[in-house]
Structures are given as C-alpha cells and as structure tokens.
C-alpha cells in the first residue's frame with residue numbers, strides 16, 4: 066500500500082523563545098496552525114510584532130523553531146519570499162521606490178522573474194484592484210491609505226501562501242479602513258492579522274492572544290475575544306503607563 070504523507074502544518078512553532086537586551090520578548094511559544102484566517106491580539110508591547118518578525122525569518126529566535134509549510138524562514142530566504150508576505154503598520158517604513166510601478170516590481174524581481182514577466186504582473190495586480198491609473202504615480206504623493214494599498218498590492222503580487230498584516234488599519238480613517246478591509250476580505254489565501262480591534266476578528270477562524278511574550282488564550286473568536294476585551298477594560302482602569310520597562 067502506498068504511504069500517504071501528511072503535509073506539514075502551515076505554521077509550526079516549537080518552544081519559540083527570543084531574548085534581546087536581557088529581556089525575554091517571546092517565551093516558549095508552541096503551536097501549530099492551518100486556519101485560513103488567524104487573528105493575533107494583545108496589549109501594546111506584548112510581543113505581537115516580534116512574533117511576526119520571527120515567523121517571517123526577519124529575527125532569529127534565541128531557541129526553538131518556527132517553520133512555515135515545512136520550511137525554516139530564517140535559513141531559507143527563497144522559501145520565505147514564497148511563503149509569507151508582510152504588510153507592516155506604517156507604509157512609510159515599507160515603501161522605498163519613487164513610483165508605484167517600481168515599488169510593485171521590486172518583490173517580483175526578487176523572486177527571479179524576468180523584466181517582461183514583472184511588467185505584466187505589475188499591470189495585472191493594478192488592474193485587479195482597479196488602480197491601473199496609479200502605475201506612474203509618485204509614491205510620496207500618495208495618502209496613507211493609498212500607500213497602504215500599494216504595499217498590500219506589492220505583497221499580493223508575489224502570491225505568498227500566507228499574508229501577514231501587522232496593524233494595517235492604524236492611522237486610517239473609517240472609510241479608508243472599511244475599503245482596505247474589503248480588499249483584505251477578498252484575499253484568497255491564508256491571512257494572519259495583528260490588530261487591536263476585536264471587531265475585525267469576529268469572523269476569523271482562530272484568535273491567538275499574546276501577553277508578555279506568551280500565549281494567554283487561543284481558540285475561536287467567541288471564546289477568546291470576550292475575556293480579552295474584559296481584561297483590556299480592567300487594565301484601562303489602572304495607570305500602568307507610568308511604569309517603565311525593567
């Protein structure tokens with residue numbers, strides 16, 4: 066009988082720990098995940114962005130392992146480009162090219178595509194978002210929401226298996242947020258969304274609550290979000306903003 070091999074889980078984190086400057090930022094995180102919509106919530110400074118950076122292979126963990134679809138993002142940069150695309154909170158930290166065309170082309174060139182393939186794919190992604198008229202636009206003239214959409218298109222053009230969005234809606238007005246959320250809802254691959262907005266995760270398959278670099282709760286939104294919101298209100302009644310880090 067032919068042996069059937071089970072595909073590696075999309076995310077496989079084992080005892081992931083990160084210590085920097087004498088502080089433990091991630092503390093023994095272990096989980097596997099295959100869901101299509103995963104939310105990550107937690108207080109400011111709880112370790113969400115740090116976890117995202119380790120997942121994407123941008124920071125090496127101090128100990129433990131993190132693999133995505135069986136590949137170690139830290140040691141296999143080609144696999145990292147295919148597996149994960151990240152949209153950070155501030156598009157100004159992500160956009161480096163003077164025109165939208167060059168910005169969208171960059172990642173595709175990194176994937177080794179030819180110049181003519183890249184030109185076609187840039188045209189395609191702009192047309193998919195009804196933004197063909199943006200191709201020659203100067204990136205510095207775009208609004209925050211427009212820049213965020215350029216970053217999202219740049220990520221999606223590379224067709225990664227997972228799209229990781231780190232607070233993509235902060236700094237956007239309600240209308241722009243709703244428009245961008247609509248684009249995100251249409252993404253037909255796995256989405257990991259880091260957010261402070263519990264409502265944005267109500268329809269998700271799974272929510273992971275990170276607290277002090279550890280997983281405090283992990284499950285469906287209906288289980289994880291109510292205690293999270295209650296805890297946030299309890300903390301809101303304190304004045305721990307006055308505390309300084311150790």
Ligand SMILES: Nc1ncnc2c1ncn2[C@@H]1O[C@H](COP(=O)(O)OP(=O)(O)OP(=O)(O)O)[C@@H](O)[C@H]1O
Nearest residue numbers: 085086088090107108109110111112113114115116
């Ligand atoms: N390079 C670094 N060296 C030392 N400490 C760091 C470093 N980067 C982040 N930290 C600390 O790690 C902790 C977690 O930061 P992180 O940015 O991951 O939190 P977060 O949950 O994404 O927060 P926010 O919701 O505010 O974006 C914070 O206390 C931060 O000060």
